[in-house]
Amino acid sequence: MDRGMVIFLGALLTFSSSWLGLILFPYWQLNNEKPYQKEPGDDPYPMPLQGEALAGRKIYQANGCIYCHSQQVRSEKFGNWWDENGQEHTGADIKRGWGSRRNVSRDYIYDNPTMLGTMRTGPDIANVGSRYSEAWQHSHTFNPRALNDWSIMPSFAFLYRKEKVVGERSEKALKLGREWTVDPGYRWRPSASEWDAILQQSGDAIKSRYLTEPTHTGGIDPNTPDGKKRLLDFWLTTEEEGIQIVPTGNANALVAYLLALRKAEVPVPEAKE
Numbered sequence: 001m002d003r004g005m006v007i008f009l010g011a012l013l014t015f016s017s018s019w020l021g022l023i024l025f026p027y028w029q030l031n032n033e034k035p036y037q038k039e040p041g042d043d044p045y046p047m048p049l050q051g052e053a054l055a056g057r058k059i060y061q062a063n064g065c066i067y068c069h070s071q072q073v074r075s076e077k078f079g080n081w082w083d084e085n086g087q088e089h090t091g092a093d094i095k096r097g098w099g100s101r102r103n104v105s106r107d108y109i110y111d112n113p114t115m116l117g118t119m120r121t122g123p124d125i126a127n128v129g130s131r132y133s134e135a136w137q138h139s140h141t142f143n144p145r146a147l148n149d150w151s152i153m154p155s156f157a158f159l160y161r162k163e164k165v166v167g168e169r170s171e172k173a174l175k176l177g178r179e180w181t182v183d184p185g186y187r188w189r190p191s192a193s194e195w196d197a198i199l200q201q202s203g204d205a206i207k208s209r210y211l212t213e214p215t216h217t218g219g220i221d222p223n224t225p226d227g228k229k230r231l232l233d234f235w236l237t238t239e240e241e242g243i244q245i246v247p248t249g250n251a252n253a254l255v256a257y258l259l260a261l262r263k264a265e266v267p268v269p270e271a272k273e
């Protein structure tokens, strides 16, 4: 056999065996996965995404959430941890509350593309829909620092609209203090001279609002440095007058998608852990 033939056969064998192993066998193995129903009358699991949640998956894709978030809860076998008695346990993901069982291929049968992710710069969000409310998700997407001041997640403030309130505040408006809304996506604080000017102008109103809070007994003197600081800290947590932040359609879709992520709580027979 000449050398060309050997190289050709070698290459053929290499490529065809990897094609069989990585494409064809997994396809045969997983191709027939069906939704799971414990009893005939039960809702099948999983269900395909619909409406807003389906549209939200596109927003998730387009904004690169997958670069920092995985959607795969690992089995009990991964991640050892020790309780206070020195006893060893496994299942770090489950201990973190990321799901009550590991993920299996059936969880993804309707996902195209699947959003498994590879990096965990942020937490795994396979099951994030069962962890937070809609309002939490909106505030967090608008500015993650408003919920966790140590967060390194980028702000997605461009998915929200800042507008003047006409009549009543919208029910959908985010309930965030002005420190998060004056400069969307950042944390805002006035300079010392700006704060002095604000106190000059509306100090009395701010003070009387401060005193209506049930925990603020004992009065406050805005002329002392401590009083000034306490008044500022309080004022920053109150909403901007006449201004509201409302989600755009894209923000609503993204949050509907996040709320629909419940991939690790419905029991399936193949995931015992």
Ligand code: HEC
Pocket: 059, 060, 063, 064, 065, 066, 067, 068, 069, 121, 122, 123, 124, 125, 128, 131, 144, 145, 148, 151, 152, 153, 154, 156, 254, 258
């Ligand atoms: C640069 C990395 C990064 C990107 C990009 C990113 N995140 Fe995050 N995310 C984080 C980090 C870090 C946390 C944990 C701190 C926090 O709660 O903000 C987090 C937390 C979260 C949480 C709360 C999870 C929990 O269990 O507490 C949700 C939900 C979330 N991100 C959704 C998103 C969505 C949706 C996108 C895309 C629009 C996105 N993230 C993009 C880093 C990122």
